[in-house]
Amino acid sequence: MITLLQNFEVDKLAALNYDLEENLLEDRVLKATSKFLSLILRHKPQIVGIELDEHGWADVEELIKRVKGLDLEKLEKIVETDEKRRYSFSADKKLIRANQGHSIAVDLELEEQKPPEILYHGTAERFSTSIKAQGLLKMSRQYVHLSDNVETAEKVGRRHGKAKIFIVESGKMFIDGYKFFFSVNGVWLTEKVPAKYLKERF
Numbered sequence: 183m184i185t186l187l188q189n190f191e192v193d194k195l196a197a198l199n200y201d202l203e204e205n206l207l208e209d210r211v212l213k214a215t216s217k218f219l220s221l222i223l224r225h226k227p228q229i230v231g232i233e234l235d236e237h238g239w240a241d242v243e244e245l246i247k248r249v250k251g252l253d254l255e256k257l258e259k260i261v262e263t264d265e266k267r268r269y270s271f272s273a274d275k276k277l278i279r280a281n282q283g284h285s286i287a288v289d290l291e292l293e294e295q296k297p298p299e300i301l302y303h304g305t306a307e308r309f310s311t312s313i314k315a316q317g318l319l320k321m322s323r324q325y326v327h328l329s330d331n332v333e334t335a336e337k338v339g340r341r342h343g344k345a346k347i348f349i350v351e352s353g354k355m356f357i358d359g360y361k362f363f364f365s366v367n368g369v370w371l372t373e374k375v376p377a378k379y380l381k382e383r384f
């Protein structure tokens with residue numbers, strides 16, 4: 183009896199493990215696919231031979247055709263579960279686009295918004311001297327990316343090395359006429375941040 187029970191438990195565990203492995207694998211496949219989508223929808227649609235319209239939309243059917251292994255189910259799962267909500271479908275699900283982060287010129291039709299008094303920018307320590315001299319520049323992207331919380335800025339900074347956080351006096355910038363936009367996934371965007379609006383966070 184005991185042996186039977188034990189065997190049963192082992193079987194259950196084995197089944198559970200199997201599921202875990204499957205889930206892990208699926209998770210990895212989805213993450214890798216999401217990264218690839220980011221490359222296509224923000225930077226280089228031409229690598230799979232598609233074009234984005236002026237608002238950054240790609241045709242879903244076309245995209246699925248051009249990306250090996252991609253289907254609507256996977257795409258829906260990525261849009262729903264992506265940790266940064268990087269992508270959106272159009273209302274009829276025929277189009278998909280990245281919510282922000284583009285290096286190619288697209289008009290996301292974002293409305294100008296009044297930012298909070300303070301925003302944060304996470305970068306790497308080694309860029310600090312240059313940023314203090316030149317301010318924040320958009321570099322290869324369409325906008326400088328800012329967050330309303332330190333944790334996000336720290337994560338963004340760590341992507342580049344030892345994180346360094348700058349506090350952005352966005353309230354003052356807004357009064358001085360600088361435009362701010364808020365992406366549908368919660369990223370604050372602006373063209374540039376002159377050095378006089380920056381404070382180092384120690």
Ligand code: HQG
Nearest residue numbers: 283304305306309312313316317318319321323327338342
């Ligand atoms: C730095 C990720 C020297 C800037 C994140 C940054 C974000 C300067 C780097 C999004 C500078 C550009 C964007 C200056 C700015 N001198 N360095 N004057 N001005 N820089 O990747 O903000 O995961 O283009 O500080 O979460 O790091 O892709 O920008 O370190 O939201 O969805 O130049 O990308 O989102 O790097 O990241 P990036 P970012 P995803």
